[in-house]
Amino acid sequence: MIELRELTKRYGGRVAVDGLSVRIQPGVVTGFLGPNGSGKSTTMRMILGLDAPDHGEALIGGVRYPDLSWPLKAVGTLLDAGAFHPGRSARAHLAALAASNDISGSRVEQVLRTVGLSDAATRRAGTYSLGMRQRLGVAVALLGDPGVLLLDEPVNGLDPEGIRWIRDLLRGLAAEGRTVFVSSHLIAEMALTADRLVVIGRGRLLAETTVAELAAGADSLEDAFFRLTAQATDYRGMGAS
Numbered sequence: 001m002i003e004l005r006e007l008t009k010r011y012g013g014r015v016a017v018d019g020l021s022v023r024i025q026p027g028v029v030t031g032f033l034g035p036n037g038s039g040k041s042t043t044m045r046m047i048l049g050l051d052a053p054d055h056g057e058a059l060i061g062g063v064r065y066p067d068l069s070w071p072l073k074a075v076g077t078l079l080d081a082g083a084f085h086p087g088r089s090a091r092a093h094l095a096a097l098a099a100s101n102d103i104s105g106s107r108v109e110q111v112l113r114t115v116g117l118s119d120a121a122t123r124r125a126g127t128y129s130l131g132m133r134q135r136l137g138v139a140v141a142l143l144g145d146p147g148v149l150l151l152d153e154p155v156n157g158l159d160p161e162g163i164r165w166i167r168d169l170l171r172g173l174a175a176e177g178r179t180v181f182v183s184s185h186l187i188a189e190m191a192l193t194a195d196r197l198v199v200i201g202r203g204r205l206l207a208e209t210t211v212a213e214l215a216a217g218a219d220s221l222e223d224a225f226f227r228l229t230a231q232a233t234d235y236r237g238m239g240a241s
């Protein structure tokens with residue numbers, strides 16, 4: 001489980017995340033939605049100890065990220081596909097991470113199979129397509145067999161087959177009892193992938209609900225989302241006339 005307690009972050013005079021308290025439960029995929037600039041990335045960075053909160057805390061299984069003894073075994077993350085040494089093969093990259101994180105070498109072959117990169121495992125990551133880099137990122141996230149997965153825009157730039165693959169994988173990981181927390185701009189995609197939704201606007205919690213509950217009473221989940229976030233952006237388009 002991920003627990004956020006009054007999580008708050010300010011940049012200068014601006015509040016990016018504002019007293020956010022929510023529990024993200026295991027066994028389901030929880031989508032993290034909000035307009036641009038609403039604080040999703042900042043929240044994820046604080047969960048992962050990459051940004052320090054000004055107030056409150058983020059706990060993973062009851063422990064702050066910096067206090068985890070083997071972070072890769074507790075939480076798998078996909079923040080930025082393509083952050084790999086271009087000259088290293090997928091297998092070499094995963095093997096180095098396994099060696100430095102008390103993870104067995106056999107797990108490397110397991111995750112390569114899970115993400116479908118076994119046949120390309122000796123190729124340099126620099127030659128990979130975006131979809132293959134994304135799969136390598138997922139392999140890294142799964143390497144430590146973590147109970148919690150945190151993914152920032154995992155389907156960004158993927159083709160329809162890649163999107164379906166990620167969707168099925170995330171649902172399967174949740175069905176195994178893991179906590180899966182995934183941010184996205186793609187509301188329609190979240191409707192297919194997520195069971196629950198955490199919606200924020202201007203750094204504040206707007207809704208913590210199921211996909212079905214949010215969509216009820218509106219024409220679509222997208223309409224329900226726009227209604228919920230209408231007052232929570234600094235920008236607003238003027239429809240075409």
Ligand SMILES: Nc1ncnc2c1ncn2[C@@H]1O[C@H](COP(=O)(O)OP(=O)(O)OP(=O)(O)O)[C@@H](O)[C@H]1O
Pocket residue numbers: 011014015016034035036037038039040041042043
């Ligand atoms: N390092 C930083 N310095 C100053 N302001 C920042 C910094 N990082 C984020 N912000 C501001 O904090 C607010 C929240 O940004 P954040 O990137 O967390 O939102 P987001 O929901 O992830 O947005 P997007 O959907 O566009 O990725 C924005 O107003 C942003 O400009």
